[in-house]
Amino acid sequence: MQHHPRRAAIAAGILLTAAVGTTIPASASASAQAEASRQTPATPLVVNARWGGHCSYDRIVIDVRGTMPPVTVKPVRELRYDGTGAKVPLAGKHFLEIRLSPAAAHNEAGRSVYQGPKLLKIHLPKLKGLALTGDFEGTVTFGAAFHTKPTYKTFKLHSPERFVVDISHTNRCR
Structure with missing residues (x-):
C-alpha cells in the first residue's frame, strides 16, 4: 500500500x-x-453632492452608496432637466453634464435619498453653479456652470464611494 x-x-x-x-x-x-x-443596494444610490475651493482648483464631489456606477462628464451647450427638458436656471457660458448610470437618487419606495443641493449658485474662482438635473429612468444627472471654459480631471475615490471632478484655475494662494 x-x-x-x-x-x-x-x-x-x-x-x-x-x-x-x-x-x-x-x-x-x-x-x-x-x-x-x-x-449594498442593487442600484447605486446618489446621496449627496458637495463642492469646495482650493488654491489651484475647484472640486465637485458626488457621494454614492453602493458600487460606483459608470460616470460620464461632458461639455454641453446648456443644461436641461431630464424628463421635462426645461432649462436649468444657472448663469454661465459653459456647462458640464455629469451622468451616473445606472443609479438613482431615490429608494425603492420612491423617497429621495439625496441630501445635497438641488440648485445652487456658487462663488468660486471657476465653479459658478451646481444643479441636480435628473433622477430619471435609472440615471442621475448633475449640471455644473462656469463663466469660462473649464479644464477638468475626474477620478473615483473608495470607502466610501465618491466621484470627483477637479476644475483647475490659477493658483490664488501665492
Whole structure:
C-alpha cells in the first residue's frame, strides 16, 4: 500500500468542505444574503453632492452608496432637466453634464435619498453653479456652470464611494 499525503490532504479538504456546507441551514444563508443586499443596494444610490475651493482648483464631489456606477462628464451647450427638458436656471457660458448610470437618487419606495443641493449658485474662482438635473429612468444627472471654459480631471475615490471632478484655475494662494 502506497501513501500519498497530498492526495489524502486534498480528499480530506473536499470532505470537510462538503460537510460544512451541509451543516449551514438554508435560512441562515438566505438571511446573510438579505443582510448583504441591505448594506449594498442593487442600484447605486446618489446621496449627496458637495463642492469646495482650493488654491489651484475647484472640486465637485458626488457621494454614492453602493458600487460606483459608470460616470460620464461632458461639455454641453446648456443644461436641461431630464424628463421635462426645461432649462436649468444657472448663469454661465459653459456647462458640464455629469451622468451616473445606472443609479438613482431615490429608494425603492420612491423617497429621495439625496441630501445635497438641488440648485445652487456658487462663488468660486471657476465653479459658478451646481444643479441636480435628473433622477430619471435609472440615471442621475448633475449640471455644473462656469463663466469660462473649464479644464477638468475626474477620478473615483473608495470607502466610501465618491466621484470627483477637479476644475483647475490659477493658483490664488501665492
